[in-house]
Amino acid sequence: MAGTGVTLGEEIMLLSLDDESGWAKSRQAAGWAVAGGILLELVMAERVSVTGAYLGVLDSTPTGEPLLDGRLAQLEAWMKGRSKRRVTDWLTKDHTKAVGAAVQRLSERGLVTEERHKVLGLFPVRRYPEADGSTERELRERLTATVLGKADPDERTAGLLALLHSAKLHRLAFPEQPRKEVAQRMAEITAGEWAGESVRLAIRDMQAAVIAVTAATMAAAVA
Template structure:
């Protein structure tokens, strides 16, 4: 079964037995980035110097990607209209506001990306939804694993590339680059110390596994996610100190 990179990252985050998302904040960025990266690999979106553009609006045939492509295209069109209006009015601030930045899209898309990825995993029968109320009051949803075959194959691909030094294909390398950008090494290899796997993650992320515009777009996406997660972590740390 072929699943999207965003779904693969969601599978890594969800605890197999409890269905609770591990490292949920960082995983959310990774999932949003994974969906965007799949659209780049499919030739539907470009990311150049941190800015997004829709290159082809033809559906991919995957419901998760096509739903996101429609939303992204609508958002990019709105940004283009804002930029045009800013230019017509001669307002520099409006021209800046009208830029379709990858970081802005990822920030906007993260909550719905996680929700949609989980929903798609449920539709595929890979996880099952369980609902209950915490303390009898608050609704809680959990997504324990129902079919382990896809995650097992996923972890084997990661082990082959990271632990055994095999050359990954572009899709697996993209997945590894996103894990590296969000520092989610423990989701991929929960039993290994970070120092044992991080160098290989970094080497693959910086490698020449995808050349030309596609490779550059993936690296731009990776850089945008890495920058966001650094700012988010710093903000959280500052808030903790203040409170």
């Protein structure tokens, strides 16, 4: 994980949450990327395998990170003794819960504050405005150095950018930059050899899964 200990899924949520209002931007697409980020983190921790369209649990030993261990336990229960299941099926099942788990972990770390309100005095809603912006600033500086400054990424940064690119979340990371320029550099990073072969292949397969579920959701919305 990053030097701050923040996971890939949390990093995507930090980019999605509006600092002042606490509302999530591009919530559904961000959800796919958050769930994918947690899976990729588990791959790098050698707990989960992602090969082609399928995933499997390699090791259910806790990592020591509550967000990852919670999703790993859920994933193991979902597998129900099977050796593999489709990545897209897990993303479809887990993306909403993954968002909730990632936001809760950010709150536990003191990076966001949970605010509860009722709409029309009846319907409870929660918002998560920024409490400590240092981690997000470091994250945005790292992404800027890699994408705009063309610095070589480490494997976690390459994986994060691949997920953002596949979910079309360029604006979350670079709201003021031309999308075409940013997307081109993200595609270049995704195609590069910035990680070991097993992680690089997992990044590629995770990206394909996120593209598939995002496209299916968009198609259903316009049907």
